[in-house]
Amino acid sequence: MQEERRLTWLGHSTVAIELDGLHLVTDPLLTRRVAHLWRSSVPEFDRTVDLVLLSHLHWDHFHLPSLRRLAVGATVIVPRGSERLVSRAGFASVVGVSSGDTVRVGEVEVTVTHADHAASRRGRTRSEAVGYVLRGSRSLYFAGDTDLFDEMRDLHGLDVALLPVAGWGRTAGAGHLDVTKAVGALELLAPRYAVPIHWGTFAPFGLDTLSGPATAAEDFRVEAARRTPDVEVHVLRLGGSLVF
Numbered sequence: 001m002q003e004e005r006r007l008t009w010l011g012h013s014t015v016a017i018e019l020d021g022l023h024l025v026t027d028p029l030l031t032r033r034v035a036h037l038w039r040s041s042v043p044e045f046d047r048t049v050d051l052v053l054l055s056h057l058h059w060d061h062f063h064l065p066s067l068r069r070l071a072v073g074a075t076v077i078v079p080r081g082s083e084r085l086v087s088r089a090g091f092a093s094v095v096g097v098s099s100g101d102t103v104r105v106g107e108v109e110v111t112v113t114h115a116d117h118a119a120s121r122r123g124r125t126r127s128e129a130v131g132y133v134l135r136g137s138r139s140l141y142f143a144g145d146t147d148l149f150d151e152m153r154d155l156h157g158l159d160v161a162l163l164p165v166a167g168w169g170r171t172a173g174a175g176h177l178d179v180t181k182a183v184g185a186l187e188l189l190a191p192r193y194a195v196p197i198h199w200g201t202f203a204p205f206g207l208d209t210l211s212g213p214a215t216a217a218e219d220f221r222v223e224a225a226r227r228t229p230d231v232e233v234h235v236l237r238l239g240g241s242l243v244f
Contacts (some may be wrong), residue, residue: 005138006243007160008045009236011201013061013144015162016045020107020136024051026162027144030066035059037202043239051105052076054086055144056117056129060202064089077103077110081127099130108136113155115146117175129175133158138244141189145198147174148181152188160244161191164198166216179219186228193244194233196220201238 008016013027023046030042037060048071055061056079067076067089078086080096087094095103101112110132117129131144133155140160164172165182172178176198177185186194196217221233234242 004243006241007140007162007195008043008239008241009195009197010043010045011039011238013055013164013198015142015195015197016049017134017140019134019138019140022051022106022108022136023049024053024105024134025049025070026053026132026142027055027061028052028066028070029060029063030069031063034063034202036204038205039202041238047071049074051110052091053110053132053142054078054082055115055131055142056119057082057085057125057127058129058145061145062086067091075105077112077132079127079130082125085125097130098128108134110134113141113143114149114151115144116149117145117147140244141191143177143185145176148177148184148188150188152185156188156190158189158191160193160195160242161186161189162195162197163220165196165220166199179216179223182220183223183227186224186231190228191231193242194224194231195236195242196233 006018012029014029015026072090075093076091077095080098083094083096097112099114103110113131115129115131132142134140139158141158142162163182164177199216217235224233
């Protein structure tokens with residue numbers, strides 16, 4: 001029987017993915033509070049994953065308390081230079097990579113992509129930001145944090161693109177995709193499906209998160225329908241899934 005291919009959005013840039021028997025999660029952020037930001041809930045998922053992909057060291061993507069909630073038997077792929085930091089979470093296998101590298105995990109090939117985002121630092125550790133392409137029976141692009149860059153066209157024709165569309169508020173600064181740039185990325189990537197991430201999860205204490213119809217994700221869906229009508233955009237609720 002064929003393995004189901006499913007992705008589940010857990011908030012911000014955290015996506016649980018099942019592909020060809022491999023269970024993985026991106027940039028796990030699994031607590032109710034991060035610094036001064038809060039979220040209403042954290043969806044449940046099976047934390048005994050096989051693989052963790054970390055895109056960079058900024059606090060909302062590299063979160064040691066969340067990493068420590070995952071099974072230590074997982075392999076963690078991280079930007080080169082940050083291996084020692086991630087090892088503090090107790091994982092047996094931590095693999096440092098740079099843009100252009102390829103790692104095979106089970107039946108899935110993981111290719112490391114460029115990300116147009118400032119190099120991140122934790123203490124004395126400094127490393128580049130990256131994205132990842134997964135290729136198995138389906139192909140999927142996890143952009144991490146990035147601005148729009150021309151080389152995205154080299155990834156043209158993937159099955160799924162997971163694209164950030166905002167910051168933790170309604171605006172995103174340099175090194176990030178906003179709604180307009182994210183649709184520009186769709187024009188270069190031309191995936192079959194697109195799922196907006198990095199929106200509507202966290203807000204300062206006492207304020208509502210950015211939910212409801214007037215969100216960056218909904219703006220992205222509308223603009224994508226106008227400019228890239230062949231791309232099927234799925235705006236997932238927190239904990240919602242897409243079978244691809």
